[in-house]
Amino acid sequence: MGKDNKVSFNLKTPKGTKDWAGSDALLRDRIFTTIANVFKRHGGTALDTPVFELREILAGKYGEDSKLIYDLQDQGGEICSLRYDLTVPFARWLAMNTDVRSIKRYHIAKVYRRDQPAVSKGRMREFYQCDFDIAGQFDPMVPDAEILRIVTEVFEELGWQGRYGIKINHRKVLDGLFEVCGVPQDKIRPISSAVDKLDKMPWAEVRKEMVEEKGLDGEVADRIEKYVNLKGGRDLLNSLLQDEALVANASAKAGLDDMGLLMDYLDAFGVLDRMSFDLSLARGLDYYTGVIYEIVTEGSAPPAQSAEETPKPKSSKKSKKGSNGDDDDRSNDPTVGVGSVAAGGRYDNLVGMFQPKAQIPCVGVSFGVDRIFSITKARLEREQSADVLRSSEVDAFVMAFGGKGFTGMLKERMSVCQGLWNAGLKAEFSYKVKPKLPQQFKAAEQGGVPFAVILGEDEMAAGKVRIKEMGLEDGHPEKEGVLVDLTALPTELKTRLDAKKSVAGVTQQLEEVTV
Amino acid sequence: MGKDNKVSFNLKTPKGTKDWAGSDALLRDRIFTTIANVFKRHGGTALDTPVFELREILAGKYGEDSKLIYDLQDQGGEICSLRYDLTVPFARWLAMNTDVRSIKRYHIAKVYRRDQPAVSKGRMREFYQCDFDIAGQFDPMVPDAEILRIVTEVFEELGWQGRYGIKINHRKVLDGLFEVCGVPQDKIRPISSAVDKLDKMPWAEVRKEMVEEKGLDGEVADRIEKYVNLKGGRDLLNSLLQDEALVANASAKAGLDDMGLLMDYLDAFGVLDRMSFDLSLARGLDYYTGVIYEIVTEGSAPPAQSAEETPKPKSSKKSKKGSNGDDDDRSNDPTVGVGSVAAGGRYDNLVGMFQPKAQIPCVGVSFGVDRIFSITKARLEREQSADVLRSSEVDAFVMAFGGKGFTGMLKERMSVCQGLWNAGLKAEFSYKVKPKLPQQFKAAEQGGVPFAVILGEDEMAAGKVRIKEMGLEDGHPEKEGVLVDLTALPTELKTRLDAKKSVAGVTQQLEEVTV
Structure with a gap:
């Protein structure tokens, strides 16, 4: 141009x-x-x-x-x-x-x-x-339970142990309890939407929306409050099953039976302890027809406790929030932060719309x-996992150096790279014909490359190259690198890469599960 | 609805x-x-x-x-x-x-x-x-050679050994030879586009387009023909370097020098033998400024020879196509079929447009x-690689059977799956509470699942489960499956999966390199 x-x-x-x-x-x-x-x-x-x-x-x-x-x-x-x-x-x-x-x-x-x-x-x-x-058409709650098992596997393998909570609820339980509390049929979805905001605003505001905006009787709202602050596990399920008014409602009863089955299956999958049955969870989308869930996290707040401790989802023993609950109160909740990181539920009627x-x-x-x-x-x-935050995954930077009359050994560097690539190793080299050694080290450092493979003219003539781990401290026995046979280079490099990975420990966790 | x-x-x-x-x-x-x-x-x-x-x-x-x-x-x-x-x-x-x-x-x-x-x-x-x-700004042809090395690695790892050819050419060589043949400057791009059609139509038609549509002198076209039918390797490069008219053209000379360097580097990368220097390759896009390449394949035609034989890219020894060349002739060319499967080149001026x-x-x-x-x-x-064409990658289907009063063992199946998932194995089970055994086997067969894990009530009570490889012939020693300790199930299954993979051989090739 x-x-x-x-x-x-x-x-x-x-x-x-x-x-x-x-x-x-x-x-x-x-x-x-x-x-x-x-x-x-x-x-x-x-x-x-x-x-x-x-x-x-x-x-x-x-x-x-x-x-x-x-x-x-x-x-x-x-x-x-x-x-x-x-x-x-x-x-x-x-x-x-x-x-x-x-x-x-x-x-x-x-x-x-x-x-x-x-x-x-x-x-x-x-x-x-x-x-x-x-x-698919299956026996009740079996695939639902497997979805929740999948959720736990995903977050465990991402390294989020103890940093997430799974809220579960059931649309039929919710609809039933609204009926029992006296919500008119045509107000059930709007009132459900208001309840869904309880993770963002205190009860007092939600109640105001119900009564003033949506025209709900104040006494009905107060009856709802009694339920939607409940959180727990099997204990909560059992106490709801003893609520005569609730179990007399067909929808609520069907939903509670589903939740009982679900808990049995989650137990068989070994993940029941990660769930919180939370009656305030309503989910916005209209098309859900059964179990619903939302996965919440402490977010990016600095960890108040050590990573080993497990901030469990709230149990029903936690003091209930009164109508004077406010944001300060909720901001201490480790499961309230950036909002949900995953969500879903059962939707049995969507395909039929087509x-x-x-x-x-x-x-x-x-x-x-x-x-x-x-x-x-x-x-x-x-956690300063610098290694995980590299932009590429290169294992070795192949470089060369020499004295006066040094040719750059470009074809030799290419040929050594070829051997590493053939062995499935990730390798780079400088695209300069005659690169300077400090430039080559700088490129390797900038890329976070763990090993340098260094070619010298005399050593190459003897069929040898040098492997040098980057970033070793002075005094380390391999600080100056180790001379190995060129034919053994891929094996020697693999051994060192494996050893480096196995000591890197917890900061490598994500890499190990994903690579 | x-x-x-x-x-x-x-x-x-x-x-x-x-x-x-x-x-x-x-x-x-x-x-x-x-x-x-x-x-x-x-x-x-x-x-x-x-x-x-x-x-x-x-x-x-x-x-x-x-x-x-x-x-x-x-x-x-x-x-x-x-x-x-x-x-x-x-x-x-x-x-x-x-x-x-x-x-x-x-x-x-x-x-x-x-x-x-x-x-x-x-x-x-x-x-x-x-x-x-x-x-980036690098020494000439070094990254260009690495791109071509990458091309060979991709197709080798896809299992295309001997089934592809790489045509290479250089825009400066092309532009130079057009000048040498006498193509006016303003016709160089249109004539280049016509040459690019030589892989789809015979020379006679291309010549007609040049002369009748694009107004090129017939003698100029005949001079072009002499060049654009040339294909080869270093032999072709050397003969062009002895073409005095060509090397006197600055553009052609610069392009030929680049091609010499490129061949040296491709040799150092061990892939020079897969290239065909092909003067008929022109590429449509205007923005190329240096080396250009196109990867062609025999396509989906049935293999005329065994897979071991290597149909090499055309060498210059092949009889040149005359002006009576036609489609029948070209259809015998194993490198002409569905057209190119990859292509590219050097473009030094595109970023500057922004x-x-x-x-x-x-x-x-x-x-x-x-x-x-x-x-x-x-x-x-x-090749009937049925295994590679499965829709999922499940390792084991966990099933149960029993006599009168059989409960279905749903929670036991879930718990066994949990153990397999924890070990990183891929496992499924029937979502029915009381599935029939033939239904479970049918599901495993339809999914191409290689192993069944079978639970029986008496065996489970003794802490045992049965591993059965699917599809074994009558008389095979493990036809009825092998009883193993439940605690050893993941290890036993992994051993069998590895053994099955290593015997599957060539049909697994793709899977091995990609999984």
Whole structure:
């Protein structure tokens, strides 16, 4: 482009989108791999749908949020929109493929929402979701329990032991208790939405919304309060089963029976202790029909206790929040922070919206990877896991040095790299014909490369090269490197890489589970 | 949705797009993993850009093909378009991040083109590209050679040994020889485009286009013919260096010197024998400035020889195609089939189109994964690698059976699965409370699951379970399965899985390199 016709470009990504590069991209890829490996361990099969759908497929699925859908311009032909989530495309696929009567599918992909982006809070217009769903007609609560088992495996393998809590509830229990408290049928969904805000605002405000905005009788609201502050495990379930008014309601009774089965199965899966039966959990989306859950975390707050201690989800023994509860009170709750990092539930009627004859019950979970990424990154930075935050994964930098008349040994460096690549090792070298040794060391250091392989003319003539671990302290016996036979280089390097990994310990945790 | 307000949906994906599910999705994922692992081995760092860009970023980059760009509807705010390739977003990123003066980046993602889809030929409106590019100011031909080494590693690890050829050429050689033949400056690009069609049509037609459509002197065209039919290796390079007219042209001389260096480096990387210096390769895109390459394959034609034989890229010894060459002749060429499966070259001026001050030379390659997928799948089907074409990767199906009064042992099956999952094994079980044994075996067979873990009430009471390899023939010593201690189950299963993999041999090849 000549200087005369200089063009001024607006050099940026569109609002609410960003580029992912370097160590951030690598860490996010590792999170994807960790999650996908758990999905595969449970028999998950990948489904990839187009990034845009026919507009009519998305219409009528998202209520008020439909205004956030991105439309493609009409350039002739079909009218399309970018997908808003991965659940509706999955339901569309199930309705199209009526020979598929059961499937465990996972899908890791970007979704699009024309929301007002709050980049600092991690709310973007383009972001990733990681979904796992089980579709099919099965005995009650069995796949539901496996989804919750999958949730625990994902967070344990991401290294979040003791840093997350799983809230569970059941739409039928909620609907039943609203009926028992005296909520009119037409107010059940609005009142449910108000209850869902209890993780963000105190009861007094939620009550105000119920009574003043939604016209609920104050006494009904007070009866609701009694329930929605309850949290616990089997103890809570048992006490609710002794609540005669509640069990007399068919919906509540069915929901409580489901919760009993679910707890039995979660126990058999060894994860019941990670759940909190929480009657304040309501979830926004209309389409849930059974169990619902939300995974919360302490977020990026500095750890108040040692990482070994396990901040358990709240038990029902915790003093109930009164109507004077306020944000200060809740901010001490380690499970309230950046909001949920995963959520889901059972939705038995969505597929039928596309194809009534192909109705198929579903239960699933969606992981919010961008939030999981931010929290994981903050933790790794606190723990100074420098190694995990490298931008590439190179094992060795192949370099050369020599005295006067040094040729640069470019072809020798290439040939040594070839041997390492053939052995599956990750290796780089300088693209200069005659690089200086300090430049080569600097490149290796900047890339966080753990080993240097150093070629010298005399040593090469004798069939030897030097392996030098980067960053060793003065006085270390291998500080100056170790001379090895060129033919043994891949084996020698592998041995040292394995040894380095096994001592790196806890900071390598994420790397080990994901690589 | 009630029966009264039945809605008729157009249940399909948009034109030119498709869903990827089951074994196809799994095989494609393995291809991605194989390619990404090669990229990482060479120090590649991931870059992920938004699926849409500001429209002005894409403007003026694709010439006539700009009409194929998908635009987003103007819903207020910025005007955006879906990306058309991964190269322009990379150049935009380099221009924005002026602190990055060198990088090896890879990007595996979907791109969008509003072309007339030819689904049967694999031409889609949404498709994946896998790109690796090296940006930075380096000594000549060193990164260029590494890109070509990467190409060979990708295809070798995909199991394409001997089934692909790499054509290489140089824009400066081409431009120089056109000048030497007497092509006027303003006709060099159009004549270059005509030459690029030699892999699809015979010389006679190309000559006709040059002379009749593009107004080239017939004698000039005949001089071009002498060159563009040449193919070879160092022999061809040496004979061109003895062509006095050619080496007197500065552009041709510079290009030939580059090719000499490149061959030296490819030799040091051990891959020179896979290249064919092919003067008919011109590549369509205008922005290439140096070496260019295209990877071709025999395609999905049935193998005429055994897989062990290596159909080498054409050497210059092959009889030259005369002006009576026709399609029948070319269809016998194993390197002409579905067209190219990867291509690329050096483009030193693209980043400067965004930011003249941030000019940065680049060289890269793009793999056409959809074509690679189709060809790999056809090969696996010919080789009946049933295992590779499974839709999930489950290791064991945990099942139970019993006589009268059998409870179904659901919680026991869950608990055994828990033990396998904890050990990192992939396991499934029936979601029925009381499944019948034949149903469970059928589910395992349909999923291609290699092992059944069978629970019986008496055996469980004694702390034992049975491992049974699926599909064993009558008379096999382990046909009825082997009873093992429950505590030893994960170890025993792992041993058997490893043994099964190591005997599976060549059909597992792809799986081994990618898993």
